[in-house]
Amino acid sequence: xxxxxxxxxxxxxxxxxxxxxxxxxxxxxxxxxxxxxxxxxxxxxxxxxxxxxxxxxxxxxxxxxxxxxxxxxxxxxxxxxxxxxxxxxxxxxxxxxxxxxxxxxxxxxxxxxxxxxxxxxxxxxxxxxxxxxxxxxxxxxxxxxxxxxxxxxxxxxxxxxxxxxxxxxxxxxxxxxxxxxxxxxxxxxxxxxxxxxxxxxxxxxxxxxxxxxxxxxxxxxxxxxxxxxxxxxxxxxxxxxxxxxxxxxxxxxxxxxxxxxxxxxxxxxxxxxxxxxxxxxxxxxxxxxxxxxxxxx
Amino acid sequence: xxxxxxxxxxxxxxxxxxxxxxxxxxxxxxxxxxxxxxxxxxxxxxxxxxxxxxxxxxxxxxxxxxxxxxxxxxxxxxxxxxxxxxxxxxxxxxxxxxxxxxxxxxxxxxxxxxxxxxxxxxxxxxxxxxxxxxxxxxxxxxxxxxxxxxxxxxxxxxxxxxxxxxxxxxxxxxxxxxxxxxxxxxxxxxxxxxxxxxxxxxxxxxxxxxxxxxxxxxxxxxxxxxxxxxxxxxxxxxxxxxxxxxxxxxxxxxxxxxxxxxxxxxxxxxxxxxxxxxxxxxxxxxxxxxxxxxxxxxxxxxxxxxxxxxxxxxxxxxxxxxxxxxxxxxxxxxxxxxxxxxxxxxxxxxxxxxxxxxxxxxxxxxxxxxxxxxxxxxxxxxxxxxxxxxxxxxxxxxxxxxxxxxxxxxxxxxxxxxxxxxxxxxxxxx
Numbered sequence: 001x002x003x004x005x006x007x008x009x010x011x012x013x014x015x016x017x018x019x020x021x022x023x024x025x026x027x028x029x030x031x032x033x034x035x036x037x038x039x040x041x042x043x044x045x046x047x048x049x050x051x052x053x054x055x056x057x058x059x060x061x062x063x064x065x066x067x068x069x070x071x072x073x074x075x076x077x078x079x080x081x082x083x084x085x086x087x088x089x090x091x092x093x094x095x096x097x098x099x100x101x102x103x104x105x106x107x108x109x110x111x112x113x114x115x116x117x118x119x120x121x122x123x124x125x126x127x128x129x130x131x132x133x134x135x136x137x138x139x140x141x142x143x144x145x146x147x148x149x150x151x152x153x154x155x156x157x158x159x160x161x162x163x164x165x166x167x168x169x170x171x172x173x174x175x176x177x178x179x180x181x182x183x184x185x186x187x188x189x190x191x192x193x194x195x196x197x198x199x200x201x202x203x204x205x206x207x208x209x210x211x212x213x214x215x216x217x218x219x220x221x222x223x224x225x226x227x228x229x230x231x232x233x234x235x236x237x238x239x240x241x242x243x244x245x246x247x248x249x250x251x252x253x254x255x256x257x258x259x260x261x262x263x264x265x266x267x268x269x270x271x272x273x274x275x276x277x278x279x280x281x282x283x284x285x286x287x288x289x290x291x292x293x294x295x296x297x
Numbered sequence: 298x299x300x301x302x303x304x305x306x307x308x309x310x311x312x313x314x315x316x317x318x319x320x321x322x323x324x325x326x327x328x329x330x331x332x333x334x335x336x337x338x339x340x341x342x343x344x345x346x347x348x349x350x351x352x353x354x355x356x357x358x359x360x361x362x363x364x365x366x367x368x369x370x371x372x373x374x375x376x377x378x379x380x381x382x383x384x385x386x387x388x389x390x391x392x393x394x395x396x397x398x399x400x401x402x403x404x405x406x407x408x409x410x411x412x413x414x415x416x417x418x419x420x421x422x423x424x425x426x427x428x429x430x431x432x433x434x435x436x437x438x439x440x441x442x443x444x445x446x447x448x449x450x451x452x453x454x455x456x457x458x459x460x461x462x463x464x465x466x467x468x469x470x471x472x473x474x475x476x477x478x479x480x481x482x483x484x485x486x487x488x489x490x491x492x493x494x495x496x497x498x499x500x501x502x503x504x505x506x507x508x509x510x511x512x513x514x515x516x517x518x519x520x521x522x523x524x525x526x527x528x529x530x531x532x533x534x535x536x537x538x539x540x541x542x543x544x545x546x547x548x549x550x551x552x553x554x555x556x557x558x559x560x561x562x563x564x565x566x567x568x569x570x571x572x573x574x575x576x577x578x579x580x581x582x583x584x585x586x587x588x589x590x591x592x593x594x595x596x597x598x599x600x601x602x603x604x605x606x607x608x609x610x611x612x613x614x615x616x617x618x619x620x621x622x623x624x625x626x627x628x629x630x631x632x633x634x635x636x637x638x639x640x641x642x643x644x645x646x647x648x649x650x651x652x653x654x655x656x657x658x659x660x661x662x663x664x665x666x667x668x669x670x671x672x673x674x675x676x677x678x679x680x681x682x683x684x685x686x687x688x689x690x691x692x693x694x695x696x697x698x699x700x701x702x703x704x705x706x707x708x709x710x711x712x713x714x715x716x717x718x719x720x721x722x723x724x725x726x727x
Contacts, residue, residue, distance in 0.1 A: 122584070124580075124584075126580070229591075266584055266587075267591070268583075268584070268587040268590060268591065271587075271590055271591065271594050271631065272587075272590065272630075272631040275594075275598065275631070275632065275633075275634050275635070276634065278594075278598070278599045
């Protein structure tokens with residue numbers, strides 16, 4: 001269930017983004033700066049969300065009219081164990097503690113499609129959040145923690161669940177378009193598991209930022225997936241990237257460690273609630289991301 | 298004399314069908330205005346053959362707003378349709394009120410037959426807790442299988458009757474038997490709860506077929522198959538049958554099937570039965586309903602700013618004015634931000650309550666200047682319109698015809714980009 005508290009979009013007064021150095025935070029700040037929306041980013045160097053002092057520190061930063069975007073999380077590369085899980089919950093517990101005696105106008109939480117397990121053929125926002133491992137369960141638990149706290153504080157909460165995000169500024173190197181592009185440029189090689197049969201949805205970073213901005217402008221409340229609705233196989237993705245390369249790229253297939261699973265999304269909710277939003281076609285997004293990565297390398 | 302209490306869709310159709318079989322009928326409803334209208338042959342519902350049925354049999358039917366007129370009836374049918382709320386749950390309050398109104402006027406020892414859509418357990422509770430024992434009323438529940446748009450045909454020519462009784466081994470009362478005999482179809486007598494559940498069972502089997510059809514027709518679109526080539530083969534399979542619901546559609550609508558799904562979900566919850574399939578059917582229905590929305594986004598909205606969208610049909614199916622859970626209304630809501638023109642032969646909307654919607658007085662008027670046409674209800678009259686005239690009236694050429702109401706070949710020849718359920722267009726993804 002989605003509710004737009006501002007049916008006609010309007011710029012938020014000020015946006016505070018937690019997780020300053022992350023892929024999404026940096027691109028969102030860039031996107032919000034274009035129309036001149038006042039934005040501040042808060043990173044772990046200035047406010048360490050793992051520390052109890054972060055509650056008071058945040059209180060001194062956040063104003064009642066602010067929109068708060070939470071992108072801070074320890075991603076699976078930083079650990080997949082129970083300690084990382086607990087650290088991630090601690091970070092959000094401190095944000096929830098902030099809401100006990102401080103207000104802001106709107107909270108947007110950047111969650112993940114990992115909240116859904118991989119047994120469902122077609123995922124929508126109503127798919128049970130049984131979680132893909134501890135990382136998925138962590139996001140599901142954080143969503144509930146924030147829902148409870150924001151409910152008590154009467155602050156509208158928007159949960160945005162992206163699929164895998166790709167783009168030139170990616171700080172991660174997980175299996176998918178970003179890694180494929182990097183290795184295609186650097187090593188002239190792309191490595192697939194099996195024959196790359198799995199179909200997945202990939203969202204372009206600029207689309208993610210545009211969508212988050214839309215949620216901020218509408219002061220949206222509820223949970224929504226930010227996905228394209230067009231899943232492609234890793235093999236097809238690799239082939240598209242190979243076609244972008246000016247040089248020969250070797251496609252290497254390693255034995256797969258896990259069974260083939262696919263993930264497709266039903267985008268009906270987004271189409272209804274954000275009818276003017278359209279995703280960048282994959283070939284356009286990949287070409288932009290590839291050019292960006294090439295110029296960086 | 299046979300009485301009917303409650304003159305909604307069900308009561309109007311059944312009371313006139315009973316008069317058509319030569320019985321004298323008293324038809325009661327508490328609304329004097331409705332009764333006056335019915336007496337003049339003015340009906341609040343649209344059904345093929347209803348006006349003719351009234352004209353031929355009006356001398357044998359008395360429409361009355363006085364419950365006391367039922368006191369002359371040896372057999373009384375309670376025929377008020379039970380409405381559902383937004384969550385598709387039955388609201389039996391008006392039915393209970395009707396029963397309270399008529400009970401004092403029922404003759405001692407009469408036969409009372411409940412036709413209204415009630416949940417399992419309702420009829421037995423009615424006997425045990427509601428009706429005074431001193432009346433010695435013999436209570437039965439009879440399954441109605443009214444289909445909107447075919448109500449007269451179904452009331453005059455039923456496939457069979459299913460009757461719930463306190464004691465199925467006892468013979469039915471004589472007038473009730475005579476009434477059944479006049480329709481010349483099999484009568485199956487069973488206990489109350491079985492009959493109440495039988496109605497739900499029929500609807501759930503329909504839903505299972507509809508859901509299976511919709512699932513497979515979407516798969517057809519993805520793998521390069523055409524569901525219309527497969528369905529005839531299924532109809533020849535004795536286990537499926539020639540009348541199975543094998544036409545792909547936009548989910549379940551109308552309210553009755555949804556009500557029964559909710560009832561079974563609720564009963565399964567109360568009694569601890571596995572009923573996960575119900576949730577799957579509901580999910581499948583919601584997903585199927587949004588097929589047109591997904592098409593419009595992919596074919597029109599992603600390519601054109603501020604297009605004009607044309608909708609033919611608002612009713613949830615042809616030959617009815619009902620828009621209950623209609624996919625057309627859901628689509629209009631989802632496209633609130635865009636300009637829309639709509640036409641329906643029977644169903645109307647208060648256009649002011651829907652942003653950027655205008656109603657047209659003819660299908661072609663609706664098309665004028667449109668970028669895309671969507672046929673949301675497959676009214677037969679739409680098939681008579683020349684595709685070339687559609688194309689001439691429109692600015693764009695996208696035609697989304699989920700049910701295949703128009704002739705695909707003629708539409709393509711006229712230059713329309715034709716899309717229907719269950720068939721892949723262009724490159725398939727394998």
